[in-house]
Amino acid sequence: MKCKEIVKELADYLDEDLDATLKKSIEEHLGKCQDCRLVVDTTKQTIQIFCNSEPAPLPAETRNKLHHALAKHLHHRNVTP
Amino acid sequence: MADERVCYHQCRGVMMSSPKVNSTQATFLPSQVVKDDESALVSAAKTGDIQAFETLVSRYERKIFRLTQNITQNREDAEDAMQEAFLKAYEHLDGFQGNSRFYTWLVRIAVNQALMKLRRRRTNIVSLDEDVDTSEDTMPREVEDWGPSPEERYQQSELGDILSKAIGDLDPGFRIVFQLRDIEQLSTEETAEALGLSVPAVKSRLLRARLKLRHNLNRYFRRGATT
Numbered sequence: 001m002k003c004k005e006i007v008k009e010l011a012d013y014l015d016e017d018l019d020a021t022l023k024k025s026i027e028e029h030l031g032k033c034q035d036c037r038l039v040v041d042t043t044k045q046t047i048q049i050f051c052n053s054e055p056a057p058l059p060a061e062t063r064n065k066l067h068h069a070l071a072k073h074l075h076h077r078n079v080t081p
Numbered sequence: 082m083a084d085e086r087v088c089y090h091q092c093r094g095v096m097m098s099s100p101k102v103n104s105t106q107a108t109f110l111p112s113q114v115v116k117d118d119e120s121a122l123v124s125a126a127k128t129g130d131i132q133a134f135e136t137l138v139s140r141y142e143r144k145i146f147r148l149t150q151n152i153t154q155n156r157e158d159a160e161d162a163m164q165e166a167f168l169k170a171y172e173h174l175d176g177f178q179g180n181s182r183f184y185t186w187l188v189r190i191a192v193n194q195a196l197m198k199l200r201r202r203r204t205n206i207v208s209l210d211e212d213v214d215t216s217e218d219t220m221p222r223e224v225e226d227w228g229p230s231p232e233e234r235y236q237q238s239e240l241g242d243i244l245s246k247a248i249g250d251l252d253p254g255f256r257i258v259f260q261l262r263d264i265e266q267l268s269t270e271e272t273a274e275a276l277g278l279s280v281p282a283v284k285s286r287l288l289r290a291r292l293k294l295r296h297n298l299n300r301y302f303r304r305g306a307t308t
Contacts, residue, residue: 007220011288035224042227045302046295047263049231049244055143056241062146062160069164070138074131074171
């Protein structure tokens with residue numbers, strides 16, 4: 001398997017969405033090719049960093065605006081027949 | 082709060098072999114670990130219990146704002162899209178059958194609102210349902226080790242800024258696919274359906290997005306990078 005083919009299959013490999021034969025070929029290549037191994041590892045880390053990242057707290061002004069609008073619309077909706 | 086971290090911060094499907102990032106957490110499908118009270122809150126909200134709905138809003142507002150902000154890249158549009166999404170969700174609660182998680186349903190509404198804002202503001206950008214060129218050579222050029230865990234290396238707020246900038250630099254057609262698949266944890270099929278794309282188009286854009294993000298983060302995270 002060539003490096004280019006590894007990159008082509010990278011997303012499915014990381015998502016574990018490959019058949020066993022293809023997965024085995026990729027892992028054999030990764031065992032021998034340090035460059036591909038680094039690409040796989042750092043791409044995996046990229047996903048994990050985003051996946052694990054905590055969303056920032058809402059700015060107070062944004063939160064107030066949201067809850068004010070909700071209170072206005074939801075209460076209005078509930079009292080309107 | 083701890084429960085919510087478990088709920089929404091598992092990298093579904095992505096192999097978790099790196100010892101540097103939450104390697105002690107098992108991989109769960111979000112639906113397996115959803116907070117127990119969610120369906121009760123949704124049922125109560127359906128009967129007009131505003132308090133129950135507001136609890137759901139408070140639970141998800143940060144994530145929904147991050148989603149609309151990442152899509153629109155504009156704070157005012159992101160605020161409006163988030164507000165409209167929650168109002169629409171409340172209005173259409175009767176139509177929510179519980180076949181998916183409430184959060185997944187909410188994400189889809191928020192994505193639609195955010196996309197409308199994005200399209201209105203940037204009429205000259207490529208439409209999401211058009212083909213984007215994914216044929217360009219994707220072979221990564223930088224193959225450096227990232228060294229210490231970015232989470233250990235940067236403070237949370239600093240890391241948040243780096244991630245926002247990295248994702249903001251992606252083209253919208255790639256950014257939104259990555260947002261839905263890898264941050265919101267929708268399946269490939271759900272992402273395709275939400276964006277009106279084919280499954281192969283989602284896969285192709287996801288690969289490009291992941292590689293481009295890796296490239297964007299490389300200068301911060303590679304071994305020896307100045308912190």
